[in-house]
Amino acid sequence: MRLLMQHMNDIADMRDVAVHAAKRAGALLRDSFGGRREISYKGEINLVTEMDRLSEKTIVSEISSAFPGHSIVAEEGANIENGSGYLWVIDPLDGTTNYAHGYPQFAVSIGLEYAGNIVLGIVYDPLREELFTAMRGNGAQLNGTTISVSRTSDLIRSLLATGFPYDRANCKENNLDYFNAMIMVSQEIRRNGSAALDLCNVAAGRLDGYWELKLRPWDVAAGSLIVREAGGTVSDLSGQRFSIRDELIIASNGFIHQQIIDALRRTGDSEPSTK
Numbered sequence: 001m002r003l004l005m006q007h008m009n010d011i012a013d014m015r016d017v018a019v020h021a022a023k024r025a026g027a028l029l030r031d032s033f034g035g036r037r038e039i040s041y042k043g044e045i046n047l048v049t050e051m052d053r054l055s056e057k058t059i060v061s062e063i064s065s066a067f068p069g070h071s072i073v074a075e076e077g078a079n080i081e082n083g084s085g086y087l088w089v090i091d092p093l094d095g096t097t098n099y100a101h102g103y104p105q106f107a108v109s110i111g112l113e114y115a116g117n118i119v120l121g122i123v124y125d126p127l128r129e130e131l132f133t134a135m136r137g138n139g140a141q142l143n144g145t146t147i148s149v150s151r152t153s154d155l156i157r158s159l160l161a162t163g164f165p166y167d168r169a170n171c172k173e174n175n176l177d178y179f180n181a182m183i184m185v186s187q188e189i190r191r192n193g194s195a196a197l198d199l200c201n202v203a204a205g206r207l208d209g210y211w212e213l214k215l216r217p218w219d220v221a222a223g224s225l226i227v228r229e230a231g232g233t234v235s236d237l238s239g240q241r242f243s244i245r246d247e248l249i250i251a252s253n254g255f256i257h258q259q260i261i262d263a264l265r266r267t268g269d270s271e272p273s274t275k
């Protein structure tokens, strides 16, 4: 019991550092939002800006100086391997395409994995000043207030979200078949352009469900814990427990989860495998 309490206290200290880092990076993103961007391309439509890199540098330097023994992986290249068992999984700017266009939907996402579980999730939306937090076993909060998923129980009454992979033009597993099927059996589908915020919006009961293919661990590490801690369900296509390294994520309020799985499985898209 004492050990468990100590572990929770340690994670709470880590949360405070991560919140500070997310808010600092978020403020930088907010201050430069709408200005001219230096854009380079990782693929034909997959872009990166100087602000992705500055945000990552800010977060990584705060976390690595507070916890020099911890491992870190972040989207724009930070990769520190240490033996502590703690792995920080960071998306310094989720919603880069939105950000580069001045479209106001983006966030900073910081997850922490320990012994194979995500134990801490922080997502910060600097424009709305919304801070989503979750510690494993401790519920999910928005700006300190507990949040929970919606109670919608029919898919046809559900507001969903999804996204499309950057290789959509060259690969059949591009989510279009899934989208075509789901738009017929749900109330509406949104494509907001930030997986981390889509997950947080499921957690806050603003969306009833969400699915997406080919995301990376930093897109979903924090948000998947926030959904679970808000009482929702996160799984792969078989309904099994989701890993941040899976190729398909389904997150929902739980009530419509099986209906989403059934609808996706009825479509012609080939099923992506676990990486």
Ligand code: IPD
Binding pocket: 091, 093, 094, 095, 096, 097, 162, 163, 164, 165, 166, 192, 193, 194, 195, 196, 212, 214, 215, 219
């Ligand atoms: C992207 C966003 C988007 C999702 C993409 C992600 P990025 O992350 O989360 O909503 O559809 O697949 O890669 O590139 O803006 O960090």
Ligand code: CA
Binding pocket: 091, 093, 094, 095, 195, 218, 219
């Ligand atoms: Ca991302």
Ligand code: CA
Binding pocket: 052, 075, 091, 092, 093, 094, 095, 096
């Ligand atoms: Ca990113």
